[in-house]
Amino acid sequence: MIAFPLDEPRAEASLRVAFSGNLIDRQAETRADDAAVRALECLDARLLVLGEGRICLRIEGEDAFNPYFSRHDAEALAVRFGEAVLLGHEGGAPVLAVSSDIDPEALPKGIKAIDYRSVYIQDLIDRTALGALAQGAALVAWHQNHRFCGRCGGETEMRAGGYKRVCRACGREHFPRTDPVVIMLALRGDTCLLGRGPHFAPGAVSCLAGFVEPGETIEAAVRREIAEESSIAIGQVAYHASQPWPFPYTLMIGCYAEATSTAIVIDENELEECRWFSRAEVRLMLEDKHPEGYRVPPGGAIANILIRDWASSVS
Numbered sequence: 001m002i003a004f005p006l007d008e009p010r011a012e013a014s015l016r017v018a019f020s021g022n023l024i025d026r027q028a029e030t031r032a033d034d035a036a037v038r039a040l041e042c043l044d045a046r047l048l049v050l051g052e053g054r055i056c057l058r059i060e061g062e063d064a065f066n067p068y069f070s071r072h073d074a075e076a077l078a079v080r081f082g083e084a085v086l087l088g089h090e091g092g093a094p095v096l097a098v099s100s101d102i103d104p105e106a107l108p109k110g111i112k113a114i115d116y117r118s119v120y121i122q123d124l125i126d127r128t129a130l131g132a133l134a135q136g137a138a139l140v141a142w143h144q145n146h147r148f149c150g151r152c153g154g155e156t157e158m159r160a161g162g163y164k165r166v167c168r169a170c171g172r173e174h175f176p177r178t179d180p181v182v183i184m185l186a187l188r189g190d191t192c193l194l195g196r197g198p199h200f201a202p203g204a205v206s207c208l209a210g211f212v213e214p215g216e217t218i219e220a221a222v223r224r225e226i227a228e229e230s231s232i233a234i235g236q237v238a239y240h241a242s243q244p245w246p247f248p249y250t251l252m253i254g255c256y257a258e259a260t261s262t263a264i265v266i267d268e269n270e271l272e273e274c275r276w277f278s279r280a281e282v283r284l285m286l287e288d289k290h291p292e293g294y295r296v297p298p299g300g301a302i303a304n305i306l307i308r309d310w311a312s313s314v315s
């Protein structure tokens with residue numbers, strides 16, 4: 001039996017990943033159809049302005065960025081107010097997300113449009129705002145991808161402040177989706193299994209991952225994905241942490257998995273390298289000191305948390 005890091009009492013690991021700091025009171029049970037329209041009329045409403053995978057940030061000083069705009073300030077950014085979604089309330093004031101058609105090269109002075117990944121890797125906004133961004137980005141992307149009914153092909157329109165679309169032709173209701181992905185660290189003895197995809201930066205390795213398929217449990221998805229990508233057999237699976245991942249609307253489900261075999265056969269369509277790393281090696285990688293230049297994903301990524309928590313647990 002493997003000793004999983006979660007055998008020790010610890011703070012909720014999900015609170016340490018990026019995009020998890022959302023403090024918005026969603027008030028999901030009271031979302032009126034015109035909730036976003038009415039929220040936009042509040043003078044204290046705060047707006048996240050999003051477009052093409054980027055968020056507009058106001059430059060307020062050296063390395064100081066503010067992701068929130070008033071309705072008045074957002075008017076200069078070619079915002080589609082009619083498609084605003086109400087994320088909820090924070091500090092009693094409404095928080096909305098709106099999409100913008102503005103060219104990132106044509107922004108007013110003092111405003112930058114930064115892609116979501118850079119916003120988190122470069123730590124440009126606080127974790128609460130980053131959590132709101134995860135909610136807003138997922139919703140805005142879902143609306144953009146679901147303008148037509150999947151049943152009859154008719155046009156759909158937004159309801160419930162952005163938490164529903166209804167088909168004008170057949171009346172079918174459509175709700176925002178979240179796509180579950182399992183991401184897992186397979187462990188065997190004092191080693192863990194890491195791989196690199198063909199699109200990874202030089203030296204970068206990470207946990208294996210893949211979408212949960214219909215009719216599948218989290219545990220079954222972990223076993224199937226690891227078997228497909230590496231041919232490693234898995235026994236026990238244990239959940240550790242999750243991460244909202246707005247690319248476009250994924251929930252990463254982080255697990256540890258007990259490997260019951262050691263011989264790796266790589267799926268070359270998915271990975272270009274996959275091997276066992278010792279805990280001592282992983283500790284060097286976390287400090288960016290591995291002699292062969294191997295590196296783990298950046299802090300805030302759930303893969304980093306899975307790797308870090310195992311590396312720092314007692315062997």
Ligand SMILES: [Zn+2]
Pocket residue numbers: 149150151152153154167168169170171172
């Ligand atoms: Zn329809």
